[in-house]
Amino acid sequence: CKVRHYKFNVVLKNTTRLCSSKPIVTVNGKFPGPTLYAREDDTVLVKVRNLVNHNVTIHWHGVRQIRTGWADGPAYITQCPILPGQSYVYNFTLTGQRGTLLWHAHVNWLRSTLHGAIVILPKLGVPYPFPKPNKELVIILGEWWKSDTEDVINEALKSGLAPNVSDAHTINGLPGTVSVANCSTQDVYKLPVESGKTYLLRIINAALNEELFFKIAGHLLTVVEVDASYVKPFKTDTILVAPGQTTNALLTTDQNSGKYTIVASTFMDSPVVAVDNLTATATLHYTGTLATTPTVLITPPPRNATQVANNFTKALKSLNSKKYPANVPLTVDHSLLFTVGLGINPCPSCKAGNGSRVVAAVNNVTFVMPTTALLQAHYFNTQGVFTTDFPGNPPQVYNYTATPAAASSQTTNGTKVYRLPFNSTVQVVLQDTGVIAPESHPIHLHGFNFFVVGSGVGNYDPKTDAGNFNLVDPVERNTIGVPTGGWVAFRFRADNPGVWFLHCHFEVHTTWGLKMAFLVDNGKGPNESLIPPPNDLPKC
Numbered sequence: 001c002k003v004r005h006y007k008f009n010v011v012l013k014n015t016t017r018l019c020s021s022k023p024i025v026t027v028n029g030k031f032p033g034p035t036l037y038a039r040e041d042d043t044v045l046v047k048v049r050n051l052v053n054h055n056v057t058i059h060w061h062g063v064r065q066i067r068t069g070w071a072d073g074p075a076y077i078t079q080c081p082i083l084p085g086q087s088y089v090y091n092f093t094l095t096g097q098r099g100t101l102l103w104h105a106h107v108n109w110l111r112s113t114l115h116g117a118i119v120i121l122p123k124l125g126v127p128y129p130f131p132k133p134n135k136e137l138v139i140i141l142g143e144w145w146k147s148d149t150e151d152v153i154n155e156a157l158k159s160g161l162a163p164n165v166s167d168a169h170t171i172n173g174l175p176g177t178v179s180v181a182n183c184s185t186q187d188v189y190k191l192p193v194e195s196g197k198t199y200l201l202r203i204i205n206a207a208l209n210e211e212l213f214f215k216i217a218g219h220l221l222t223v224v225e226v227d228a229s230y231v232k233p234f235k236t237d238t239i240l241v242a243p244g245q246t247t248n249a250l251l252t253t254d255q256n257s258g259k260y261t262i263v264a265s266t267f268m269d270s271p272v273v274a275v276d277n278l279t280a281t282a283t284l285h286y287t288g289t290l291a292t293t294p295t296v297l298i299t300p301p302p303r304n305a306t307q308v309a310n311n312f313t314k315a316l317k318s319l320n321s322k323k324y325p326a327n328v329p330l331t332v333d334h335s336l337l338f339t340v341g342l343g344i345n346p347c348p349s350c351k352a353g354n355g356s357r358v359v360a361a362v363n364n365v366t367f368v369m370p371t372t373a374l375l376q377a378h379y380f381n382t383q384g385v386f387t388t389d390f391p392g393n394p395p396q397v398y399n400y401t402a403t404p405a406a407a408s409s410q411t412t413n414g415t416k417v418y419r420l421p422f423n424s425t426v427q428v429v430l431q432d433t434g435v436i437a438p439e440s441h442p443i444h445l446h447g448f449n450f451f452v453v454g455s456g457v458g459n460y461d462p463k464t465d466a467g468n469f470n471l472v473d474p475v476e477r478n479t480i481g482v483p484t485g486g487w488v489a490f491r492f493r494a495d496n497p498g499v500w501f502l503h504c505h506f507e508v509h510t511t512w513g514l515k516m517a518f519l520v521d522n523g524k525g526p527n528e529s530l531i532p533p534p535n536d537l538p539k540c
């Protein structure tokens, strides 16, 4: 295994989209940012220099960070931010991991422009468990706001209302053919392909607040991996990818020539949520196609296409081969039920919100960000930063069901963690609530992969639902969509000591407090404790 060195200089870059320009925060002036390449078991050292007037951290989304929580990245959870003018070296090892992941800023809304791909190839000489592609391509889906995204969220927090939705979706940084008020552009990403070849598409959703459908006209895709875990290959015409999720799919270029539209469009089946109905387009461009050839178009699924989304998620199963077994915990030490949803809290200064603000909560607790990092407080035993009384079940008096009209929509505030002994097994059922409105939530857990053992609509019922769990080949991932008005259950083994963030990967919901953390204790063995913090770890 190798040690790979990367230099990430965080700099401003003036960028034009949708006929208007703004300075954006980038790594090395690139948007989307540079791809981090490595192989399984490599050690990666990324020196991040903050050259902008904004606090920065970078998270390596999906990298397990075994015993190296100091390199995980979420601000005030595992580290204090890198201040302007400062730098920090993220040092981690990709133990037993290969596939596609993403890196992104993990402070405020900076990840809207500060993100890129992580491509981890198998160890040298180890083949993929699917036919070798002729070529590999990274496809990053995103969102674009004409205004500064920090302003977008700050204004929303002041008013107590929801922030503005984005002005466009993007594919590899470009919105495609756009024709809106006072602007029509042809900023189209072109994917050049040759006929009769197989391409591995590494599709990443780096959008802030939108789950996305992804489709290519005239072509089927064979899904082979999600969130850097191999799955049983299956063919589909539509891929669903939530923020933070990744999907590897094989594309066979079985046409002779031509131009084919690629679309990325919103999936949100809650009727009351403000989302954009925008579609980003790109083109698959066969070499040798005449410029005059018309492009084959495709219609994206409607934004509320629940069935299309379900068909995709239901098809995902772990590869579970001899070489890549699904090690699902068969017994459970901690059985937890977490409600996820919104709430309304008093806010005397929120004029537009009529004295109240929208918040979000897990088990009715709206997480309050600490002013020093939880991991440091844990390691150095600093008192008063967090409490360990995060409820493992929803409070009795709280109507958490998937049906709207809860008795009270007010949440409690706290910086609470749930403590887990080393190597204990955990089952979490995430239950969407109808407080304000049921809505799907892509929930991400740092530090672990988990197995998605079940899901359903309505309220989770342990008596009937638990018996139907898939403990054989459930999909293994790091981010999972809780169905609108439904539930999802996952299991993992707490074999990674540290403090691990769990939150909705809709940035707006994270901001509103839909987050909590697990604190996993050290084990007793020689390689079962958190390593000491590096010397250059930023201080708060």
Ligand code: C2O
Pocket (backbone or CB within 6 Å): 059, 061, 074, 104, 106, 244, 444, 446, 501, 503, 505
């Ligand atoms: Cu991709 Cu905590 O985030």
